[in-house]
Amino acid sequence: MSSIHPTAIVDPQAELDDSVSVGPYTVIGPHVKVGTGTSIGAHCVLEGRTTIGRDNRIFQFNSIGAIPQDKKYAGEPTGLVIGDRNTIREFCTFNIGVPGAGGITTVGDDNWIMAYTHIAHDCHVGHRTTLANSTTLAGHVELGDWVTVGGLTGIHQFVKVGAHAMVGFASAVSQDVPPFMLVDGNPLAVRGYNTVGLRRRGFSSERLAAVRQMHKLLYREGRTLEQAREAIRALAAQTPAAADDVALMDGFLANATRGIAR
Structure with a gap:
């Protein structure tokens, strides 16, 4: 009743x-x-x-x-x-x-x-x-699965935040946040990838290594976005266990409309 x-x-x-x-x-x-x-x-x-x-x-x-x-x-x-x-x-x-x-x-x-x-x-x-x-x-705004957003955070219209990303406390999010990334601040900055969250969700060492490599390709080697995407796609063959993670990242980057957070 x-x-x-x-x-x-x-x-x-x-x-x-x-x-x-x-x-x-x-x-x-x-x-x-x-x-x-x-x-x-x-x-x-x-x-x-x-x-x-x-x-x-x-x-x-x-x-x-x-x-x-x-x-x-x-x-x-x-x-x-x-x-x-x-x-x-x-x-x-x-x-x-x-x-x-x-x-x-x-x-x-x-x-x-x-x-x-x-x-x-x-x-x-x-x-x-x-x-x-x-x-x-x-x-x-679009939030993927498993996204974590810290308190007092504002997310700008039309922004996408990819799956498994974490946005820190009191951040101003005006650009798309790729999957797996850890961001915070105003202006927003990428601080790394969401290691703790991914481990809690049972990501294997192989998958974590692939996420770490995707972060490196996007943010640590001075590549253009297209160059980084090409290198990221190659990871699927190198690490079959992370093929779905690679596809998730590549699909997100292909559909980012506000530029990705740097």
Whole structure:
């Protein structure tokens, strides 16, 4: 049976699984869908065309699915989709998308999203990310799987952060961050690669060596980006165990649109 506090206001058209719990004074709009086992704390507002998966923990005082902070938005039927098993702490704001850019904001599965995080319109957050307190994603930002972002960090619109990258505390991210890299600062600088995170995720010594070599080719030998990409692609044959990692890096570099962080 669902557990909806008597002070909560849930629109009759909202679709909540019977196992969903809703805390006091929360407001849920007519186009919201919430999956099995998700809990929603007190004083939250869930609105817009928002779909939330199963087993999420949404703490108190969150704004989920509000219209984008974009002057061009004129009420179009855009959306927000949140996956499964996410933890969303207090005072976060997630916005729906805008037309012309896909019209949808997405958050994947198993993310740990800490207090005061803002996810703007048309952002795409992958799986198993960690976004520390007061992380701010401007519109159209893309975060790959396993990305970690330190607190008080701002990420410029249209920036991409590759899988397994780590962004340090209080950074200003205005260029794309390649996978596996460790960056921080204002202005942003590449400090190395995410050794600790990769080891925690079970990367073998061969894969770690390949990541170390990709970092060297990109940042330590004075190569142009195209020269570095050519050398990186050759690593797949030299280290077959890291072929997927090499492909991930090469694909990211091929699609970087704001230049890569240096």
